[in-house]
Amino acid sequence: xxxxxxxxxxxxxxxxxxxxxxxxxxxxxxxxxxxxxxxxxxxxxxxxxxxxxxxxxxxxxxxxxxxxxxxxxxxxxxxxxxxxxxxxxxxxxxxxxxxxxxxxxxxxxxxxxxxxxxxxxxxxxxxxxxxxxxxxxxxxxxxxxxxxxxxxxxxxxxxxxxxxxxxxxxxxxxxxxxxxxxxxxxxxxxxxxxxxxxxxxxxxxxxxxxxxxxxxxxxxxxxxxxxxxxxxxxxxxxxxxxxxxxxxxxxxxxxxxxxxxxxxxxxxxxxxxxxxxxxxxxxxxxxxxxxxxxxxxxxxxxxxxxxxxxxxxxxxxxxxxxxxxxxxxxxxxxxxxxxxxxxxxxxxxxxxxxxxxxxxxxxxxxxxxxxxxxxxxxxxxxxxxxxxx
Amino acid sequence: xxxxxxxxxxxxxxxxxxxxxxxxxxxxxxxxxxxxxxxxxxxxxxxxxxxxxxxxxxxxxxxxxxxxxxxxxxxxxxxxxxxxxxxxxxxxxxxxxxxxxxxxxxxxxxxxxxxxxxxxxxxxxxxxxxxxxxxxxxxxxxxxxxxxxxxxxxxxxxxxxxxxxxxxxxxxxxxxxxxxxxxxxxxxxxxxxxxxxxxxxxxxxxxxxxxxxxxxxxxxxxxxxxxxxxxxxxxxxxxxxxxxxxxxxxxxxxxxxxxxxxxxxxxxxxxxx
Numbered sequence: 001x002x003x004x005x006x007x008x009x010x011x012x013x014x015x016x017x018x019x020x021x022x023x024x025x026x027x028x029x030x031x032x033x034x035x036x037x038x039x040x041x042x043x044x045x046x047x048x049x050x051x052x053x054x055x056x057x058x059x060x061x062x063x064x065x066x067x068x069x070x071x072x073x074x075x076x077x078x079x080x081x082x083x084x085x086x087x088x089x090x091x092x093x094x095x096x097x098x099x100x101x102x103x104x105x106x107x108x109x110x111x112x113x114x115x116x117x118x119x120x121x122x123x124x125x126x127x128x129x130x131x132x133x134x135x136x137x138x139x140x141x142x143x144x145x146x147x148x149x150x151x152x153x154x155x156x157x158x159x160x161x162x163x164x165x166x167x168x169x170x171x172x173x174x175x176x177x178x179x180x181x182x183x184x185x186x187x188x189x190x191x192x193x194x195x196x197x198x199x200x201x202x203x204x205x206x207x208x209x210x211x212x213x214x215x216x217x218x219x220x221x222x223x224x225x226x227x228x229x230x231x232x233x234x235x236x237x238x239x240x241x242x243x244x245x246x247x248x249x250x251x252x253x254x255x256x257x258x259x260x261x262x263x264x265x266x267x268x269x270x271x272x273x274x275x276x277x278x279x280x281x282x283x284x285x286x287x288x289x290x291x292x293x294x295x296x297x298x299x300x301x302x303x304x305x306x307x308x309x310x311x312x313x314x315x316x317x318x319x320x321x322x323x324x325x326x327x328x329x330x331x332x333x334x335x336x337x338x339x340x341x342x343x344x345x346x347x348x349x350x351x352x353x354x355x356x357x358x359x360x361x362x363x364x365x366x367x368x369x370x371x372x373x374x375x376x377x378x379x380x381x382x383x384x385x386x387x388x389x
Numbered sequence: 390x391x392x393x394x395x396x397x398x399x400x401x402x403x404x405x406x407x408x409x410x411x412x413x414x415x416x417x418x419x420x421x422x423x424x425x426x427x428x429x430x431x432x433x434x435x436x437x438x439x440x441x442x443x444x445x446x447x448x449x450x451x452x453x454x455x456x457x458x459x460x461x462x463x464x465x466x467x468x469x470x471x472x473x474x475x476x477x478x479x480x481x482x483x484x485x486x487x488x489x490x491x492x493x494x495x496x497x498x499x500x501x502x503x504x505x506x507x508x509x510x511x512x513x514x515x516x517x518x519x520x521x522x523x524x525x526x527x528x529x530x531x532x533x534x535x536x537x538x539x540x541x542x543x544x545x546x547x548x549x550x551x552x553x554x555x556x557x558x559x560x561x562x563x564x565x566x567x568x569x570x571x572x573x574x575x576x577x578x579x580x581x582x583x584x585x586x587x588x589x590x591x592x593x594x595x596x597x598x599x600x601x602x603x604x605x606x607x608x609x610x611x612x613x614x615x616x617x618x619x620x621x622x623x624x625x626x627x628x629x630x631x632x633x634x635x636x637x638x639x640x641x642x643x644x645x646x647x648x649x650x651x652x653x654x655x656x657x658x659x660x661x662x
Contacts, residue, residue: 374444381457382459382494382497386494386495
């Protein structure tokens with residue numbers, strides 16, 4: 001990237017070539033640790049002076065190598081991520097942290113480990129409910145994670161360093177929320193496509209550099225005169241991973257996407273890690289309870305024998321009501337990645353929830369390849385036509 | 390197929406042309422438009438407003454606006470059948486189910502990009518049977534039993550057809566089974582949306598009398614078919630164009646229109662953004 005580029009331009013450059021900074025840091029002697037999912041607590045890596053780097057897929061990359069390791073009818077994002085790894089695109093990594101955020105990640109983790117040869121590899125076994133016992137177990141898993149990191153780096157993880165890392169990431173979360181405040185006006189001051197680029201840049205940079213970038217972007221966006229064009233519909237997109245600017249642009253050609261509720265948007269930034277005596281306690285609670293991915297089931301009445309669908313819906317999706325009100329959402333898209341069971345299982349209930357609060361919604365499935373763009377465009381535009389006629 | 394419908398301000402059809410779609414979308418669009426103008430004895434400058442629809446909608450250089458085939462089908466079908474609440478269109482590329490209220494599209498589902506559940510399923514299996522696609526309907530009426538086809542995948546179904554033929558099964562019974570297989574697949578898609586009569590079936594598959602019967606059986610309700618089931622999308626586009634244009638004129642607005650030239654093709658990517 002050019003030295004002069006700042007703010008949105010810089011974010012776009014990092015988005016287009018997202019491993020460059022990690023490679024530079026590697027050349028300067030830093031250790032780079034890959035992670036495929038936002039459930040990995042990056043605070044522990046940063047506190048030990050390791051640089052986290054999200055190993056993303058690339059929709060323009062046809063999957064060829066991963067086919068020898070994974071079945072076809074399988075999460076196309078994980079196939080794509082592993083494919084990139086097998087093609088040597090992550091060859092600068094010193095290690096990899098994977099997590100049982102969903103079954104495809106858990107299965108792929110084992111394969112990833114056996115097909116690659118990083119000096120460090122760790123798998124976090126994350127539970128899928130928010131029961132108190134699950135939290136205890138997850139905390140013990142984070143403690144194991146800490147131990148393997150200490151063994152790998154040969155350093156003890158001091159409490160104050162972990163607290164400082166938590167503070168930096170909480171600042172990043174605050175800044176992303178501040179950025180999303182800027183999609184509240186009509187037209188929004190920043191497009192959904194630009195935010196996809198910014199968020200991908202954040203997951204490719206050390207936290208301090210990410211925070212600097214966010215500060216620049218926020219300043220630029222607040223004072224810019226070239227705001228996005230106002231469209232008829234203000235969309236919320238709910239998805240597992242919407243991290244590609246071309247996919248986002250399909251929607252933004254005809255609508256303003258003011259909320260990207262996916263891990264390519266606000267999902268990992270909506271809350272903050274609470275300060276606890278044992279920092280792992282706060283981290284476990286944040287990652288298990290606060291990140292609203294369909295991989296965790298939030299039943300309202302765990303352990304009760306009766307069922308209460310309305311309460312369950314409220315418990316699982318209630319947070320969206322405030323978003324819909326505050327961002328003046330006029331339509332919602334449930335964008336499913338093919339074979340993504342956690343989101344597919346959640347979808348009918350979420351549809352009921354959107355209906356119950358009077359928000360027009362549709363679901364669209366795609367397969368995380370550029371071949372999906374034309375059918376996606378037809379479905380997206382048809383939905384927008386139904387709500388803006 | 391590429392289709393053109395021209396209408397006048399009273400919704401009378403002035404011309405209706407169907408042509409094959411090839412790799413040269415743009416030249417084709419020009420060609421069918423030229424024929425349509427000839428049929429109606431009109432010049433291109435006589436056309437007030439043009440809407441393009443379908444997968445090639447971004448690739449019609451003289452179109453003033455693009456609207457998806459879902460909205461256009463819904464409008465076209467409801468013009469022909471004012472009481473329509475559910476429309477199913479089965480074409481060679483995809484199948485779509487639409488819920489319609491008062492002539493407006495309110496929700497839809499489309500099949501995924503695989504060929505199962507589309508007209509291609511019949512095209513491919515007709516080839517395996519050595520019969521013409523357009524004869525399938527009549528052939529299926531001679532069936533003495535309906536053979537269950539277990540594969541929904543087009544390629545596997547083709548293999549199954551060959552296996553059935555080598556077992557000595559009669560082609561008409563196999564064709565009847567193929568119709569049932571396609572109908573059950575599309576009916577399952579429609580049930581995701583909810584089926585409410587009146588139900589209208591369009592697309593090339595609606596020309597096949599055996600398929601219309603199979604759809605009735607699978608859906609358990611009456612199936613209405615327009616006289617010309619291939620052109621409802623183009624007709625809907627024409628009607629929406631007229632409505633948009635009339636509304637603008639009444640409001641005293643001038644709608645921007647494209648150059649009315651049947652121009653030579655230029656590179657696609659330069660323009661569609």
